[in-house]
Amino acid sequence: MLPAPLKRLIAALSRLPGVGEKTATRYAFHLMNQPEYVAGELAQALTSFREELHFCPRCHHLAELQPAPATGTISSSSDLSGLCDICKNPRRDSRRICVIESVQDLIALEKTGEWDGVYHVLHGSLSPMRGVGPDQLRCASLIARVDAGGVDEVILATNADVEGEATALYLRRLVGTKAAVSRIATGVPMGGELEYLDRGTLGRALRDRRS
Amino acid sequence: MLPAPLKRLIAALSRLPGVGEKTATRYAFHLMNQPEYVAGELAQALTSFREELHFCPRCHHLAELQPAPATGTISSSSDLSGLCDICKNPRRDSRRICVIESVQDLIALEKTGEWDGVYHVLHGSLSPMRGVGPDQLRCASLIARVDAGGVDEVILATNADVEGEATALYLRRLVGTKAAVSRIATGVPMGGELEYLDRGTLGRALRDRRS
Numbered sequence: 001m002l003p004a005p006l007k008r009l010i011a012a013l014s015r016l017p018g019v020g021e022k023t024a025t026r027y028a029f030h031l032m033n034q035p036e037y038v039a040g041e042l043a044q045a046l047t048s049f050r051e052e053l054h055f056c057p058r059c060h061h062l063a064e065l066q067p068a069p070a071t072g073t074i075s076s077s078s079d080l081s082g083l084c085d086i087c088k089n090p091r092r093d094s095r096r097i098c099v100i101e102s103v104q105d106l107i108a109l110e111k112t113g114e115w116d117g118v119y120h121v122l123h124g125s126l127s128p129m130r131g132v133g134p135d136q137l138r139c140a141s142l143i144a145r146v147d148a149g150g151v152d153e154v155i156l157a158t159n160a161d162v163e164g165e166a167t168a169l170y171l172r173r174l175v176g177t178k179a180a181v182s183r184i185a186t187g188v189p190m191g192g193e194l195e196y197l198d199r200g201t202l203g204r205a206l207r208d209r210r211s
Numbered sequence: 212m213l214p215a216p217l218k219r220l221i222a223a224l225s226r227l228p229g230v231g232e233k234t235a236t237r238y239a240f241h242l243m244n245q246p247e248y249v250a251g252e253l254a255q256a257l258t259s260f261r262e263e264l265h266f267c268p269r270c271h272h273l274a275e276l277q278p279a280p281a282t283g284t285i286s287s288s289s290d291l292s293g294l295c296d297i298c299k300n301p302r303r304d305s306r307r308i309c310v311i312e313s314v315q316d317l318i319a320l321e322k323t324g325e326w327d328g329v330y331h332v333l334h335g336s337l338s339p340m341r342g343v344g345p346d347q348l349r350c351a352s353l354i355a356r357v358d359a360g361g362v363d364e365v366i367l368a369t370n371a372d373v374e375g376e377a378t379a380l381y382l383r384r385l386v387g388t389k390a391a392v393s394r395i396a397t398g399v400p401m402g403g404e405l406e407y408l409d410r411g412t413l414g415r416a417l418r419d420r421r422s
Contacts, residue, residue: 001321003275003296005256005263012253017241029315030228031257032264039257042223045216046254049239050247052216064214085214104240110212 006032056084058145060121060138062103086118093117095152099142099171101125101159109157117153120145125163126170134170142171146178157184217243267295269356271332271349273314297329304328306363310353310382312336312370320368328364331356336374337381345381353382357389368395 002010006028013024031039056063063084086092096117100106106119122137134140145151154175158164172181187205188197197205213221217239224235242250267274274295297303307328311317317330333348345351356362365386369375383392398416399408408416 001296001318003264003273005260005275006273008252009256009260012249012256015245015249015253016238018237025315025318026229027227028260032261034226036261038223038226039261041219042226043254043257045220045223046242046250046257049216049220050243050250053214053243062214062217064216085212104236107212107236 054082055121056087057082058087059084059097059119060123060141061086061106061119091116095150096155097142097145097151097153098155098157100157101164101167105157105159117155122158122167125158125167127163127166137167139171139174143174146175151179153180153182155182155184160184160186265293266332267298268293269298270295270308270330271334271352272297272317272330302327306361307366308353308356308362308364309366309368311368312375312378316368316370328366333369333378336369336378338374338377348378350382350385354385357386362390364391364393366393366395371395371397 009028009031010021010024013019013027014021016024019027031042052065053062054065055061061084063082066081087094093116097120098109098115098117099120099122100109101122101124103121106121109115109119120138120142122139122142124132124137126132126134126137142154146154154171156168156171158167168183172183175181185208186201187208188194188201194202220239220242221232221235224230224238225232227235230238242253263276264273265276266272272295274293277292298305304327308331309320309326309328310331310333311320312333312335314332317332320326320330331349331353333350333353335343335348337343337345337348353365357365365382367379367382369378379394383394386392396419397412398419399405399412405413
């Protein structure tokens, strides 16, 4: 019914999360009816984004790969070129580390505007069910950061689900002797109505009440 | 907050219809966490689909561009190479033409499995408001097809909205003297409940009642 090049485009678009054949077909026809640069720029961004990105060697957040320095330049010992924007920023307090599961969590926290420390992205959570142990996460480098000194506080901001709690528990045991460790608060979300909250959240909010 | 290459990808994905920044970010992170070929194949499909497609010179449906024939080949007068799959198909009745507004409409009709004639895609509908006159549509080539003879029936299957009706009216006047012209039926959709139908549809269904 549809020519092969369009079928290939629809199949490739169907791999996006939550996109079925119907939505992919809509996207494909839209792209066909738009000026050529719309599809072209998307193709260009898709081709290059992976090569132009790497993970920050300190906190494992995403960072833009910088062009190699000119030959003859002597890189100083405080070379920041490989680090992400947050680790490079002198106004961020590098003595306080917020530990999170993913880059998406980092973005959510940055949007609050409440955190001026730095981060450590684990890239996952402990899950024996899915075969994810500490070696699959960036745990060792967190411990190395704390061991290297200069860290006062570690906030464990993993998810409030079973795996996130287990990860927090595990890290608290490893880091707790070397820095002050805290866990983000759980409780009633802002605007939440008690009537519709699950028992777990409500019970926890009651237990963790503040005076 | 996000490195520039990812921001560019999110901006390019945000141009898809109904996709805002949030969905685009979700798509971008998904592509980053997938094997490299997922983004690669999408980029490839986006780059090539336009070059590999053209419009069928007879019915203006999409057709895959065939590689040029080897030099020395004498193309016969019944050369079908530029035509779409439907016009090329000898089992389709080329004496009956169904006129539609868009390729998407063609796909919807093909999915019914009810039509074994051929099509004519207008690529739009008459709309003085949007400055679309007969010259912006593929009207002249429809009249040329009918004038060339061999056409018994023309079904006007433009949308049942004001512009589609106006287009059908216009074409009926031009083609009506040369072939049998009909309009697709309007009425209560299958599974439709009278209670929830608009007055226009219900009134029309009453007037067009069959004995």
